[in-house]
Amino acid sequence: MSAPQHPTETASTAEATSGAVLSPVPDDVDTAPTELPDADPDSADAVVEPVDATGGADGAGGTDALLVTEGDVAGDYLERLLDILDVDGDIDLDVEGDRASVAIVGAELQDLVGSDGSVLEALQELTRLAVAQSTGVRSRLMLDISGFRAKRRADLTSLAGEAARRVAASGQPERLAAMNPFERKVVHDVVAGITGVHSESDGEEPNRRVVVLPDR
Structure with missing residues (x-):
């Protein structure tokens, strides 16, 4: 089998390409920012x-x-x-x-x-x-x-960018669908590059998800 040197990576679930934004974050959720982009130290x-x-x-x-x-x-x-x-x-x-x-x-x-x-x-x-x-x-x-994974990365990049821009405009946090560590890392990296917002991970595996929050 051949082994040419091409960069590759990434993956996809149907969850994030449709209704990945599930609900606003409740008022009692701790929204203190975490250090980015490595928001999953236990994974x-x-x-x-x-x-x-x-x-x-x-x-x-x-x-x-x-x-x-x-x-x-x-x-x-x-x-x-x-x-x-x-x-x-x-x-x-x-x-x-x-x-x-x-x-x-x-x-x-x-x-x-x-x-x-x-x-x-x-x-x-x-x-x-x-x-x-x-x-x-x-x-x-x-x-x-x-x-x-390559397609998943593209889908998540678009999803994260849209969610971050909505949060920056509205000031309201958004909780995304549950994702694996690789997928969360993609979202954290995208959000980290957008002014006025930050992200953190919330919950336990396999239901751990990214929350996009406005900067205070």
């Missing part, structure tokens, strides 16, 4: 393990080398999985920011995405575990299949 996606001596220095060079290694391990793991499932797909590897990015590209991969990306999320966790077992370092690798 696996928010945890970065230091690179140990076997992976290189803690500087950028050692980190980049570790992320490349993560991608290679993930690619090998996913290639074996595709062979077992007798599914055709190409694997693209990249490094995006502070995480490795792996994408499976092909025409008949919907079963590997699942309803609202549920199978994709499970495969991502299995791939991270395989990488961690090989490297000894917790992985924040991002897996995409058939561009599902």
